[in-house]
Amino acid sequence: MSDVDYDRLQGEAQFGDYVALLKPRVMSLVVFTAAVGLLVAPVPVHPMVAFAAILFIAIGAGGSGALNMWWDADIDELMKRTRGRPVPSGRLTAGDALSLGLALSGFAVVMLALAANLFAAALLGFTIFFYAVVYTMWLKRLTPQNIVIGGAAGAFPPMIGWAVATGGVSIESAMMFMLIFMWTPPHFWALALFMRSDYDDAGVPMLTVTHGRRITRRHILVYTLLLVPVSLALAVSSIGGPVTLVAALVLNAQFLLGALRIARRDEAQAEDDRYAVEKAVFRTSLYYLFLHFGALLCDAALRTAGWV
Structure with a gap:
């Protein structure tokens, strides 16, 4: 990306910028693997409960993505692959990302507890914490094993889906x-x-x-x-x-x-x-x-x- 192209990214925030904060590509994998975990479980789940559960898991994934972009704004600005993201490009502030991330994460965990069960909600909450705090804030800048240990955050969604159906692991x-x-x-x-x-x-x-x-x-x-x-x-x-x-x-x-x-x-x-x-x-x-x-x-x- 040239400096001219980068400069063009500066400006008013659009709806798509808020969507980008949620890391939709990562969210698609989270949603799919969580849905599979739910659907292959031996306990049937009412379609409305299943839909609500997957929706709240997706929202939780989006919230953790926004928290990741809030914390990583400084290094995202230095990388060609990420410098066009909403925060480093200046279209949104780090505070915007933090507020959205916290709101969506809290909402997702509470609603999943109401729609499914407390265990699934607790596992979702732990997954968000693991990705946003353990991986993003701690491991990513500390050790070359960052992606090995931090990869656990992306591995939890099918377990959450399974927990929605069964109440456990x-x-x-x-x-x-x-x-x-x-x-x-x-x-x-x-x-x-x-x-x-x-x-x-x-x-x-x-x-x-x-x-x-x-x-x-x-x-x-x-x-x-x-x-x-x-x-x-x-x-x-x-x-x-x-x-x-x-x-x-x-x-x-x-x-x-x-x-x-x-x-x-x-x-x-x-x-x-x-x-x-x-x-x-x-x-x-x-x-x-x-x-x-x-x-x-x-x-x-x-x-x-x-x-x-």
């Missing part, structure tokens, strides 16, 4: 958690590899900054190898089935192949082809998770129909 919901938890590091490290100097400029101790790209490439492979058995275990669990098993085999083969290609590269190769392999693995990681959870949903539908 189980081995199945923990396995869905672990799938996202193990997927998060290779997903973000692939992004960090081709974003080059963004994290250096912002002073964020991402693994690429503290240990270098070669070590990061090896870590991507290690975490992908650890992800494979988690995925296969989920496929043969009580909420898995033939669709999930086929999806796991195909998606893991593709993801693992990409991780191997990344691990074998050096920076000269990466520079020569403008990080094409890293970008391809990042794209693969995006639909890896959506298709895994979509497969779980398909197997749940097959069980309901009595076909498996």
